[in-house]
Amino acid sequence: MHNDTDNIQKFPVQKELLRIPPEARAVHNGIVRALESMENGNAQSCLADDFKLSYFRVFELFEQYQQMVIQHNNYKVSCKRGCAYCCNHWVEDVNSFEAAIIAEYLRKYFPDSIEKIVAQCIEDEAILNNIEKLTIDRMSDIDDTGTIDYIDLVLSVFYQMNRTCPLLSENGACSIYKVRPLTCRIYMSFSENALCAPEYQETDDIPTYLLNLDENASEILDRLHFRYQRFPEETGLRSMLVKYLTEDT
Numbered sequence: 545m546h547n548d549t550d551n552i553q554k555f556p557v558q559k560e561l562l563r564i565p566p567e568a569r570a571v572h573n574g575i576v577r578a579l580e581s582m583e584n585g586n587a588q589s590c591l592a593d594d595f596k597l598s599y600f601r602v603f604e605l606f607e608q609y610q611q612m613v614i615q616h617n618n619y620k621v622s623c624k625r626g627c628a629y630c631c632n633h634w635v636e637d638v639n640s641f642e643a644a645i646i647a648e649y650l651r652k653y654f655p656d657s658i659e660k661i662v663a664q665c666i667e668d669e670a671i672l673n674n675i676e677k678l679t680i681d682r683m684s685d686i687d688d689t690g691t692i693d694y695i696d697l698v699l700s701v702f703y704q705m706n707r708t709c710p711l712l713s714e715n716g717a718c719s720i721y722k723v724r725p726l727t728c729r730i731y732m733s734f735s736e737n738a739l740c741a742p743e744y745q746e747t748d749d750i751p752t753y754l755l756n757l758d759e760n761a762s763e764i765l766d767r768l769h770f771r772y773q774r775f776p777e778e779t780g781l782r783s784m785l786v787k788y789l790t791e792d793t
């Protein structure tokens with residue numbers, strides 16, 4: 545994950561690791577090869593066709609990898625179209641090139657919605673900043689042991705506010721499903737959909753998982769993120785979209 549947001553995590557941290565079978569490892573190797581080709585291709589722009597095609601291949605392989613891991617562990621994913629509790633999280637850890645690709649997709653397919661999306665992103669960002677300010681101000685009152693991670697707390701409060709992702713359509717589906725970022729794809733729930741609601745967020749036994757890529761893949765993603773980044777320090781989906789959607793193209 546990116547160095548500048550090392551301790552920011554979009555979703556609750558998983559408590560138990562999933563077992564990865566050898567056939568899934570082979571698919572993961574394919575992901576690494578696709579990422580290497582993106583890195584070695586040295587595309588001038590992350591919007592170049594070759595670069596995007598390789599990244600879509602990564603998505604395709606990641607889906608296969610995820611399916612194999614789920615089957616091997618005998619789980620059943622409960623996530624389905626229309627259930628969008630997780631889309632109330634502040635989406636963090638988005639790669640710069642992913643934000644650029646999403647912005648391009650929105651310009652192409654939803655040009656009339658851009659103004660509304662940007663307005664909601666700005667509003668949500670202001671709310672997150674307020675929560676952050678209040679949390680920092682009161683941190684010493686609520687945690688004299690120094691054991692509470694304030695970023696977790698800020699993200700958790702934001703989640704409780706039911707601020708749905710600006711990219712979620714009215715029928716509860718992701719409007720950019722084909723190009724949604726990896727950080728949205730790695731999350732899986734194996735429990736009843738209703739248990740993903742914010743009020744159960746702190747419950748210990750909800751089986752939700754983040755199926756991250758291995759370190760070598762994450763390192764390549766980081767290098768690509770920094771190679772194509774135009775707005776340093778930004779890794780939140782909403783804050784990046786404001787910049788990518790309002791810049792002159």
Ligand code: SF4
Nearest residue numbers: 631709711712718728
């Ligand atoms: S980008 Fe799509 S999947 Fe991700 S939080 Fe937004 S609506 Fe949900």
